[in-house]
Amino acid sequence: MSRTGVFVCHCGSNIAGALDVERVAEAAGKLPGVRYAATYKYMCSEQGQQLVRDAIAEHGLDRIVIASCSPRMHENTFRKLLKDTPVNPYMLEIANIREQCAWVHTDREQATEKAIDLVRMAVAKVSKNKPLHSSFIPVHKKALVIGAGIAGIQAALDIADAGYEVTLLEKESSIGGHMVMLDKTFPTLDCSACISTPKMSEVAAHPNVTLMTGSTVESVGGYVGNFDVTIRQKAKYVNHDLCTGCGLCETKCPAKVTSEFNQQLCTRTAIFRPFPQAVPAKPVIDPDSCRKLSGKARCGVCQAVCPLGAIDFEDKDKLITDTYGAIVVATGYELVDWAPLYPEYGGGKYPDVITGLQYERLVNASGPTEGKILRPSDKSVPKEIVIVKCVGSRDKKKGRAYCSRACCMYSAKHAHQILDKIPDACVTVFYMDVRTPGKNYEEFYDRAREDGARYVRGRVAKIFRENGKLICRGEDTLLGRSVEVPADMVILETAMTPAPEIRELCARLSISTDEYGWVQEAHPKLRPVETQTAGVYLAGTCQGPKDIPDTVAQAGAAAAKVCILFSKNEIEGSPMISAVDENKCCGCSACVRVCPYRAVTLEEIDSREINGTVKRHVARVNAGLCQGCGACAAACRTGAIDLLGFTNAQILKEVDALCL
Amino acid sequence: MLRYAYYPGCSMDTTGVTYRMSIEYLARKIGLELMEIPDWNCCGASSAHAKGKWQALALPARNLAIAEKRLPGLDICVPCAACYARLLAATAAIRESDETRARIEEITGVTVKAGAEILTLMDVLGTDEGFAACAAAVERKLTGLKVACYYGCLTSRPRAITGVQNIESPELMEKIVSLSGVECVDWDFKTECCGGSHQVDAPAAARPLVERIFRNAKANGAQAIVTACPMCHLNLDMREEEINRKMGTAYDIPVYQFTQLLAVAMGASAKEVGLQKHFYPAFKRLDRTLRKAGTLQ
Ligand SMILES: Cc1cc2nc3c(=O)[nH]c(=O)nc-3n(C[C@H](O)[C@H](O)[C@H](O)COP(=O)(O)OP(=O)(O)OC[C@H]3O[C@@H](n4cnc5c(N)ncnc54)[C@H](O)[C@@H]3O)c2cc1C
Ligand code: SF4
Ligand code: SF4
Ligand code: SF4
Ligand code: SF4
Numbered sequence: 003m004s005r006t007g008v009f010v011c012h013c014g015s016n017i018a019g020a021l022d023v024e025r026v027a028e029a030a031g032k033l034p035g036v037r038y039a040a041t042y043k044y045m046c047s048e049q050g051q052q053l054v055r056d057a058i059a060e061h062g063l064d065r066i067v068i069a070s071c072s073p074r075m076h077e078n079t080f081r082k083l084l085k086d087t088p089v090n091p092y093m094l095e096i097a098n099i100r101e102q103c104a105w106v107h108t109d110r111e112q113a114t115e116k117a118i119d120l121v122r123m124a125v126a127k128v129s130k131n132k133p134l135h136s137s138f139i140p141v142h143k144k145a146l147v148i149g150a151g152i153a154g155i156q157a158a159l160d161i162a163d164a165g166y167e168v169t170l171l172e173k174e175s176s177i178g179g180h181m182v183m184l185d186k187t188f189p190t191l192d193c194s195a196c197i198s199t200p201k202m203s204e205v206a207a208h209p210n211v212t213l214m215t216g217s218t219v220e221s222v223g224g225y226v227g228n229f230d231v232t233i234r235q236k237a238k239y240v241n242h243d244l245c246t247g248c249g250l251c252e253t254k255c256p257a258k259v260t261s262e263f264n265q266q267l268c269t270r271t272a273i274f275r276p277f278p279q280a281v282p283a284k285p286v287i288d289p290d291s292c293r294k295l296s297g298k299a300r301c302g303v304c305q306a307v308c309p310l311g312a313i314d315f316e317d318k319d320k321l322i323t324d325t326y327g328a329i330v331v332a333t334g335y336e337l338v339d340w341a342p343l344y345p346e347y348g349g350g351k352y353p354d355v356i357t358g359l360q361y362e363r364l365v366n367a368s369g370p371t372e373g374k375i376l377r378p379s380d381k382s383v384p385k386e387i388v389i390v391k392c393v394g395s396r397d398k399k400k401g402r403a404y405c406s407r408a409c410c411m412y413s414a415k416h417a418h419q420i421l422d423k424i425p426d427a428c429v430t431v432f433y434m435d436v437r438t439p440g441k442n443y444e445e446f447y448d449r450a451r452e453d454g455a456r457y458v459r460g461r462v463a464k465i466f467r468e469n470g471k472l473i474c475r476g477e478d479t480l481l482g483r484s485v486e487v488p489a490d491m492v493i494l495e496t497a498m499t500p501a502p503e504i505r506e507l508c509a510r511l512s513i514s515t516d517e518y519g520w521v522q523e524a525h526p527k528l529r530p531v532e533t534q535t536a537g538v539y540l541a542g543t544c545q546g547p548k549d550i551p552d553t554v555a556q557a558g559a560a561a562a563k564v565c566i567l568f569s570k571n572e573i574e575g576s577p578m579i580s581a582v583d584e585n586k587c588c589g590c591s592a593c594v595r596v597c598p599y600r601a602v603t604l605e606e607i608d609s610r611e612i613n614g615t616v617k618r619h620v621a622r623v624n625a626g627l628c629q630g631c632g633a634c635a636a637a638c639r640t641g642a643i644d645l646l647g648f649t650n651a652q653i654l655k656e657v658d659a660l661c662l
Numbered sequence: 663m664l665r666y667a668y669y670p671g672c673s674m675d676t677t678g679v680t681y682r683m684s685i686e687y688l689a690r691k692i693g694l695e696l697m698e699i700p701d702w703n704c705c706g707a708s709s710a711h712a713k714g715k716w717q718a719l720a721l722p723a724r725n726l727a728i729a730e731k732r733l734p735g736l737d738i739c740v741p742c743a744a745c746y747a748r749l750l751a752a753t754a755a756i757r758e759s760d761e762t763r764a765r766i767e768e769i770t771g772v773t774v775k776a777g778a779e780i781l782t783l784m785d786v787l788g789t790d791e792g793f794a795a796c797a798a799a800v801e802r803k804l805t806g807l808k809v810a811c812y813y814g815c816l817t818s819r820p821r822a823i824t825g826v827q828n829i830e831s832p833e834l835m836e837k838i839v840s841l842s843g844v845e846c847v848d849w850d851f852k853t854e855c856c857g858g859s860h861q862v863d864a865p866a867a868a869r870p871l872v873e874r875i876f877r878n879a880k881a882n883g884a885q886a887i888v889t890a891c892p893m894c895h896l897n898l899d900m901r902e903e904e905i906n907r908k909m910g911t912a913y914d915i916p917v918y919q920f921t922q923l924l925a926v927a928m929g930a931s932a933k934e935v936g937l938q939k940h941f942y943p944a945f946k947r948l949d950r951t952l953r954k955a956g957t958l959q
Binding site: 345346348349351466467468469 | 829831848877
């Protein structure tokens, strides 16, 4: 017979005000197996906890029921308390008589009856509890950061500075992401390259950081503390151990294609560094545009000119496998492909309708025009410039209801820069709202208007061409009339959208994305840099649109979470996970299919039957991966897989206690 | 086989007579059989749907019903953009819901399935067969004439019903009319609204809509505008003089139906396609273009 103690909490007047706690304790005292029942004003207080300790000692209790607030509040408090007593911390049940009873009922009599029912269920369940013991998982203190924009770089630096090893993965041939493409950054207008390139060199030179460019995640196995990750490193065709980065090959390569880094505004060669300050500062060959590697011609010019014999046309992709304790996803954003979405803006047929990012390259001193704002069609200086905000954002018809968050501010930046660089320029900004919720942001926007930017509230409905001008027709919703503004160049501030292939990556990591593909955080307020898979964290715009200050702050937070994990040698795994009774398991694999964490696998065992030993398959649960969600237990038709702490027997006891 | 049920619409004998003449000429030349739906009625055009939903659906639906019974198995060719929009809307509504269909049958007193496809004349001439037949019938080229193809708003909208992908810049008229040898300019007002029937009830308000179409055509180098709808044609052709007078502009842009240019290229004379019936002089520009290749008389 079990020896259960029941403790009913008043929670001040929270519970005691709505129901009769004394009657609940009295009824509890009469339940089978209950040896002791009491009430106290605040069970979670030190005095309340002492009451439990004393009762255990005095009455030889072997299991405990606390009737109080939600287990989310204090289950851990009471488990901790039991650690120092003879009672196993898992021989505990919480009856939630606050959130699910006192707070939602007004009839004192009925609330009391319900509280008694809830306690009766908890007492019944705890009678079937079994002592459980935590397992301990060793932590491999090496982190993997995926994506080397400013988010990934910052997270890698912070983790490395804390003394842990980091591998920083980047799919492009240089790290830096979008930030190095920008010219100046709001609201301080400091040069983007000047503040990001030092960080790029710092992370590359850091003794704790291994940089892997041209690399992506091929597969992920394992679990928190022990992820086994296979990385695909694309063939570079240049031996970086030999190459000095002299750049001779780039000057001689005859194959030219449009430059991704310069947003199609100029060309690059097939053997290339995306930009002069690239890290690593050594070229790679793009096999699609290389004449030799694509089989179009014999070429081989780079090989002939390289003074160090660094060119290696035989280079192959490499697969590298390593173990990581934690993973930070920092894959950033892309800009939406606006052309097919906006036939009314010409759908890409006007060269002088450009994106904000193209503008950043135009105004950048190391860009294709060396910082002179020249429009692409005829390289003339545009005088009349229209900036269109929210292109692709905040418009369900165009597929994205969300706000891209940074464009209000960088469009003010663009207006300011144009008015600064082109003295007699005329800048019109079409806007829906102006969103400036950051430190010094509103002041920055004010300044753009004082500089002379004309803000017109309304969307642009159509852009068409007449006599060499681009006419932007829209509605001025403040004046309630349509307007036509002629322009020499139009800048579209286009929506941020998640990096391509993000869904595949997330599937490999067993984390989820929202309807647009932004990576889902574990809790929007309280766990913003965690994912629902333990040991996988988020940094930067992969989680949703944001500017650089927010990106860097989030990267620091993700790094801190990694360091917390790495501060322990082993992590305590919850013992409330699934277990398989191999005698009952028929190997149907229903559990394998439903487990969202891929924690169940089928394994072959030797099974002794009446007619000798036979081989058969049974389910096996990986304790590191199982998150205790219970899906498998619900799916199993033979009842072979059971969730410890919530076994079928425990649940049935509860149901019986309520219904019989 | 180039054989279709044909819904001419009310304007073909009046404001759209030049369209009719050129369609008939062209049909003879390429062996296109247009079987007029017997006892057809007005489709409701641009006014019925302002009066009431059921009126706007039942009027065109009666025509669909007759075509089904009397010209079974034929798709329906509709040369007017407004009629096309109405017949297509009724077809979509009937196909979408049995309830709507039942209500329409109750109003019209005839059964209707709406199985036939509704096609513009451009759709018909744009089929492989129609296009080849046109190409084969061309005898002379209108080389050197720069035209802006104007579709109006109703052949592509609403997208949910028409399924047209490139609403802003369709290419079908360009493809077909190029057979006549004209050069089609790239411009931006292909599918803007001409004001529709508001040119009649609110001309002052609707005038700027047509003016903008002329303005953009001219700014992009067009010497003429080509339409594929009696209403679009009327609204542009009839208002050009008035716009020049009242708005101080000096447009000199004749407006042709695309079928007129094709018919002329196939050998038709000015009279045969009704060039003398235009409001804005349309003869000279074509005559000058053609001088090299033959005569318009
Ligand atoms: C025109 C424009 C102007 C802007 N101006 C400003 C400004 O003035 N001030 C400001 O604060 N913000 C500005 N922003 C916003 C700023 O660009 C972002 O906040 C910031 O760059 C986000 O950094 P990130 O590291 O999250 O993403 P990113 O810079 O996109 O970095 C992500 C990195 O991950 C890599 N990657 C992606 N997928 C994978 C994968 N599967 N495997 C490996 N690597 C991968 C990418 O190649 C990239 O290098 C501007 C944005 C735009 C578009
Ligand atoms: S082989 Fe020729 S095309 Fe290819 S990278 Fe070398 S120089 Fe360029
Ligand atoms: S020429 Fe050789 S050493 Fe110089 S950058 Fe090219 S590959 Fe490197
Ligand atoms: S930040 Fe401003 S410009 Fe960008 S989507 Fe939001 S409201 Fe539009
Ligand atoms: S309890 Fe959930 S996570 Fe654990 S094995 Fe079952 S289904 Fe997978």
